[in-house]
Amino acid sequence: MRKFLLYIYLMFFYCNCFSQWHPANSGLEELFNPFLSVYNLIGLNGNLYALYGGKGTILFSNTYGESWTLIDLHKDNFYPNWCDNCLESSGDTLYIGNTRPTPSNIIFRSWDNFKTWDYIDFPVYIDISAMTIKINNIYIGTRGYGWIAKSQDFGKTWYVKDDKLYPYNENADIIDINVFGSRIFVSLNNPNHPDYNGIYYTDDEMESFKMAEINSVNRNSIRFSRHNEVLYAFADNEAYKSLDSGITWNSLKQSFGEFTPNTLEFAFKDSIQIVGGFKEAKIIVSTDNGKTWTKKDEGLDWGARCLTIYGDYVFAGTSNGIYRARLDELTAVDDKKYKTDFTKILPNPFSEKTRISFNLEEPTYAKITVYNFLGFVIDVLAEGYLSEGYHEFTFDGSALASGTYYYVLQANGKVETGKLVLIK
The missing domain is CATH 2.60.40.2550 (Immunoglobulin-like)
Structure with a gap:
């Protein structure tokens, strides 16, 4: 009987004991208890940065998530509130958008791992909701006004597009903004005029915009990702890709099949694609550019708010801190x-x-x-x-x-x- 019980236990153990994902919160326990949500992750110059808790907290790790340190950017009793979708890098410089700015600090930036930093000015008060950077060009979207703006000189001067993006811009939010080649994409949400929600693009540096063809039922929450020559758009339970620079879009739901996560996040490296769900703890992995998918979420008890591949690891920001998995274990190489x-x-x-x-x-x-x-x-x-x-x-x-x-x-x-x- 004892041997039988041990056999049953070990069979159960074989099926469940090895976790692909593990918490990577060392150093955070004393800072936050319980853990708060991680909204964005990015790797730069051997360091990993995390926007933590949504209240101006930045964390960094130079040990690939083994331990974390708090970066304090509070200055003169000013407490920034980071935009969830506004963590970007260009060259050696890190940029973070601030949703509670005065005109003198819409974006924080640093080129020395936040030992020092400065602010980027903006001519008027806005609530930044999205940001992307291409070389020396900064593009931002706003909440409540539906404006988009660009700077071609690292934020010294700005050009603001505050009309004719779509018929109604009052109370509209720019959910995301991305640059693909010479084309600029924005996703729009206007609760008062949902028929105009969706993806818009411009070929003439924001002088005029066209609406892209995408048959999405959740056009109010679209965000972008890009990899190689493919542009991706994703929302609740939906993901699309475009092979013609964003003019037309094809659903990926059939490719995901039964594994489709809820509220999607993407991460890419070479032929590897990793997709995670925020509203449920589900990670699926493809090693053949999305042709086939495998579920790889053992040990991940919380949904992924953000995903990034950095070094030999995949990191997931969740509502309960940060999780980490080895990339080679998720992709099951030789x-x-x-x-x-x-x-x-x-x-x-x-x-x-x-x-x-x-x-x-x-x-x-x-x-x-x-x-x-x-x-x-x-x-x-x-x-x-x-x-x-x-x-x-x-x-x-x-x-x-x-x-x-x-x-x-x-x-x-x-x-x-x-x-x-x-x-x-």
Whole structure:
């Protein structure tokens, strides 16, 4: 009976124990309890930046999410409130839009990891809602007025388009703005005139706009992403791509099939596409430019508000902090890359202590857990990201009764179990 219970437990463990996603909130526990929402993530010059909590808080990590530090941009008792969709970089400079500006600080920017920063001026008070940057051009959209504006000299002067973008701009919001080639795209939401919601584009630097053809039922919440020569648009339960620079759009829902997440976020790298859902904890991954998809969300207990690929990792900002997964584990590349020299137990049997050792060919997440014959946890010898090379951990059984115990080693997406025989 005991062996049967252990067998059932280990079968359940094999199916559920290895998590692809893990919390990456070290250093945040003392700052925020409970954790607040992460609205945007971006990597630049070896650092990862996060807009946290929506109240002017910026976090950065130079350890790929192993630990985080708070950046305090408060100055002269002024408390900025960051625009969720306004975190951008150009060259070595980081830009953040401020939704509570005076005309002298609509955008914060820094080129030295926020050791120093300055403000970008704007001629009038506006509530910024979207921003994108291309070389030395800054494009912004506004909330409540439906204006868009551009600067071609890093914010020294501005050209404001405050009319003729669409028939009704009163109470309208610019949800997102993007530049694709020489074409500028904006997505519009006007609750008073929903027929005019959707995607608009201009080929003449904002002098005139046309409405794009997109058969979306959620045209009030469209945002953009781009990768290689493809432009993407996404909203609640919907995603589209355009192969003709945004004039016409094709639905991706059939490609996603049963895996379609709710309220989408995108991340790209080469042929890899990662799509996540905010309203549900679901991540799907494609390694063939979106032809086929696989669900990869084990360990992610919260929906993704934002996704980014940086270094060897994928990061998800959620309503409960930041989660991280190894990119190679999500994309299931060649098994040879995952090769691990499992596992040596010396001595075994043992009378007090024994050593569990193994080699890793790649840095990876690993966990070693020891159970008794009923499946209860006796000890966790290691849990976290381990470096490449040799590792050794000691199991101390001096306070335990003689008998057979079981170790479970998780590493590189694989699971191994074995016996530890304690004889006193």
